Amino acid sequence: MNYKLAEGIQYRPLSIRGRFLVFTTTPVRVLQIDAGSVLLLKLFESGLIGDELVARYAQLRKKDVLDARRELAHRARDLAGAGLLEELPAPAPPRALSRQGIPVREEA
Amino acid sequence: MPTSDVITWATTGVVADAAALLSDRDVLYSGAARATGLDDPLELRLAAEGDRIPVCLRRCALDRQLAGAEQGIPALRKWTAYGSTALRVQAAPECWIHARDWIHDSAGAEFERLFVSAMARQGIGEHARPSQVTPDDEIRISRAMLLLDELVPEIAASVLPFVHQIVVLDSPIPSLYLTQVPETVFVSAATVHGDTLGLADALLHESLHEKMAVLRLTRRLMRPVYTDEHSARVLLPWSLAYATPRWFNAGRVICAAHVYVHLAVLHATALRAGHPERTGCDPQTVRRRLTTAVERGGFLLGSLELDSVRREFGPDGLVLHRELTRMLAVLRDALPAGLVGNLQTWQATSQPEVHT
Numbered sequence: 001m002n003y004k005l006a007e008g009i010q011y012r013p014l015s016i017r018g019r020f021l022v023f024t025t026t027p028v029r030v031l032q033i034d035a036g037s038v039l040l041l042k043l044f045e046s047g048l049i050g051d052e053l054v055a056r057y058a059q060l061r062k063k064d065v066l067d068a069r070r071e072l073a074h075r076a077r078d079l080a081g082a083g084l085l086e087e088l089p090a091p092a093p094p095r096a097l098s099r100q101g102i103p104v105r106e107e108a
Numbered sequence: 109m110p111t112s113d114v115i116t117w118a119t120t121g122v123v124a125d126a127a128a129l130l131s132d133r134d135v136l137y138s139g140a141a142r143a144t145g146l147d148d149p150l151e152l153r154l155a156a157e158g159d160r161i162p163v164c165l166r167r168c169a170l171d172r173q174l175a176g177a178e179q180g181i182p183a184l185r186k187w188t189a190y191g192s193t194a195l196r197v198q199a200a201p202e203c204w205i206h207a208r209d210w211i212h213d214s215a216g217a218e219f220e221r222l223f224v225s226a227m228a229r230q231g232i233g234e235h236a237r238p239s240q241v242t243p244d245d246e247i248r249i250s251r252a253m254l255l256l257d258e259l260v261p262e263i264a265a266s267v268l269p270f271v272h273q274i275v276v277l278d279s280p281i282p283s284l285y286l287t288q289v290p291e292t293v294f295v296s297a298a299t300v301h302g303d304t305l306g307l308a309d310a311l312l313h314e315s316l317h318e319k320m321a322v323l324r325l326t327r328r329l330m331r332p333v334y335t336d337e338h339s340a341r342v343l344l345p346w347s348l349a350y351a352t353p354r355w356f357n358a359g360r361v362i363c364a365a366h367v368y369v370h371l372a373v374l375h376a377t378a379l380r381a382g383h384p385e386r387t388g389c390d391p392q393t394v395r396r397r398l399t400t401a402v403e404r405g406g407f408l409l410g411s412l413e414l415d416s417v418r419r420e421f422g423p424d425g426l427v428l429h430r431e432l433t434r435m436l437a438v439l440r441d442a443l444p445a446g447l448v449g450n451l452q453t454w455q456a457t458s459q460p461e462v463h464t
Binding site: 015 | 122125128131132135136138139140142143144173174326327328332
């Protein structure tokens, strides 16, 4: 779930149950997505990340956490592919510290 | 004819309900207006009573913005509402269609420049010029509208609300529509002065393209990364006699099938109803048009079964294919045996997805 929202996301429901149009501003884009993807985007909007986001999604969609995690990974990849989410660079691994809390010099 | 099932498939559900499609179109443009900072067409909904052109123009501006730029199009359409004769469509009382006289109004020059540039890009610009609309033209167009209302009232009510203006052209092309000039149907002066059923056929034909344009905007008709340019294509067997045989991409195949199946319903109804004094044509002509529509509609729907073509569609495109196939099957079952026995069939040939 290492993503952030594209700019200017807004949603409008269509007359077909469970389908939405989603708009972004930079660049201007219109796409059709389903209610599950809208929920995921809204959870991102609310600031949830990681396990918290997965747990909330599972609760709202009445799924177990494992299923929710699998579904979210799939949805997030699709939404990123469509330009609605931007993948963030993976966080750097924690640097090794000496006992005194001084970073250990890394060998080239 | 048409049976209640045919009417249901043609006018209800995800791919045919006109009210739902129009409402979703408004939702799309309102959202797009907010995203782009342009004016929302819905703001003009009440102000533009009786004339939807200013609303249409705002949608044009948004189309261009969403298309991602000017792409060689010289300027936004700046024409505003102007005087015209409104033809009340009896089948859809809330809908007014205007026969436009683009030669004699102040916006004509600007419009004509855009119209001609769009036509020139398609290589047919010099063959079509707006023609002066006469009172006789208006009477003829009204008569054709009334004929549609009489023969296929539910279908007319489900298709005509997608059109707001009719332009008469001095052109050898019987009728056309242009994506750059949406919600507008162009008919040649010859078509207007031909038989009433032929004119009704042309108006319904082009209006169906306008309905399809909204379907493509608001439904998942094609797969997510589909493009016309890279689509699998189908050779039209009746075009083999033309100087250049025609290949249609998947999007165009379903558009054409959508048109032919509806025209088959119109002509089957006209054949059964008779009334040559109202249709302006003899039974042989109606029979010939019906045969063409059924043969071509059947071929196009059959070609959509090819794997290479079928995979170009999204879920709603597959639903539309199913509904059209059902419509045509019911219609064929109701045709006179002599006509069904003489229908021509072709084997579909496709060219797989084009990679560039």
